[in-house]
Amino acid sequence: MIIxxxxxEGDTIGVISPAGSPDMQRLKKGCDWLKQLGFQVRLGKNIDKKYGYLAGSDxxxxxxxxxxFADDSVRAxxxxxGGYGTARFADRIDFDLIRNHPKIFWGYSDITYLHTAIRQQCGLVTFHGPMLASDLSAPDVPLLSKQLFSQLFQPMSLRYDEHLSPLSTLHGGIAEGKLVGGNLSLLVSSIGTPFEIDMRKKLVLIEDIGEAPYRIDSMLNxxxxxxxxxxxxxxxxxxxxQSPSKEKKDSLxxxxxxxxxLGSLGKPVVGGFLIGHCAPNFSVPLGVDAMLDADRKQLWIQPGVM
Incomplete structure (x- = not known):
């Protein structure tokens, strides 16, 4: 993997909208937060474009x-x-460009498709974390969501246990592997494409929003x-x-x-992690080595920067 x-301090962070169009006032608040941390911010030329539910054309x-990625003065x-749209242009990405100009790439939700494509085509570690015009611009952003951004400043191992949230073990045991995954619907949509998610010997992260139980059932199936x-x-x-199912009375x-x-696979499975469409949103690097101890309900993750 490329780390x-x-x-x-003083580095330039580039901000783009590869999926949905952002609320520009909320985006400004998020960018102001980056500036307060001591960074320069450069917005993508097309960031305020709108094309239906997309932030401009593909x-x-x-x-x-x-x-x-081509501009070496941009460090992240x-x-x-998020929203929708990254899969529409994934097959036109210049992966040689990314491989030759590796840098921090951060986002989640629909950005899962790009995380998977970049990791499997380029071997670059990327970050699953809260975004500027949604999570990080809210009036009451949890401190933890902001604190985890510090993992970009120095190599930092992460540890998650029940001090952060209640966890439940669906199946015990210990497993090690590269941490991959993200939004479940995006992982499923990669099946049959050149960017099909590789889960072989991996620790797989799953999160989602707005899906009824039967939809989660369908995707896992x-x-x-x-x-x-x-x-x-x-x-x-x-x-x-949580999104209440329309079939409340007879829904699983x-x-x-x-x-x-997942509980019947004989593999370690732990639920309850504050990773995904939640507050706080615990950001993690994808593509690094990790270990899950389901018996002790603990997750260790290696640093995502060097």
Whole structure:
């Protein structure tokens, strides 16, 4: 894996919108926070464009993405928000450009598609974390969400246990492997594409929002049928943001669905991590070595910068 260089005070951070269009007032608040930390901020040329539910055309969003990676004065690239749209241009990304200009790349939700594509095509460690025009611009941003940004300033091992949130073990044991994954619906949408998620001997992070239990069931079943679940070393269940099912009376719960598909695999599975569409949002590097101890309910993650 290629581990990106850490950030230093005065460095320039590029901000792009590869999926949905951001609220520019909220984006300004997020950028002001970066400036308060001592960074310069450069916005993508097309960041305020709108094309329906997209932040401009595929060509405009891809151009900003490429430009930020090509500019060596930009030391990190942070996404303004998620939404939808990254998969629309993934097959036109210049992965040689990214490989030759590796740097910090940060975001989550729809950005999961880019995390997977970049890691598997370039071998670059990326970061699953809160974004500027959504999470980090809220009036009551939890301190932990901001504190975890410090992992970009120096190599820092992360440890997650029940001091941060209640955790539940669906199956015990210890597993080690590269940490991969992210938004469940985006992982499933990669199946059958050149960017199909590789779960072999990996610790797989799963989170999602706005999906009824039957939808989570459908997506996990898809991963089961194609053999992905059997390949993984273990599973880290982040926030499955509650969305009441229309079939409330006869619906299975999220917990029942997840236990059905993951609890019977004989692999370590722990749920309850504050990773995903939640506050606080515990940011993590993807592509680094990690260890999950399901018996002790602890997760260790290696540094994502050098």
């Amino acid at each position: 990106p260089s850490r950030l230093y 060509e405009e969003r891809l151009a900003d993405f490429h430009e930020m 690239v942070i996404c303004s928000r 898809q991963l089961r049928v194609v053999g992905k679940l059997d390949q993984a070393a273990g599973f880290i269940i982040g926030d499955i943001h 719960t999220y917990q029942e669905v997840i236990r059905t598909y």
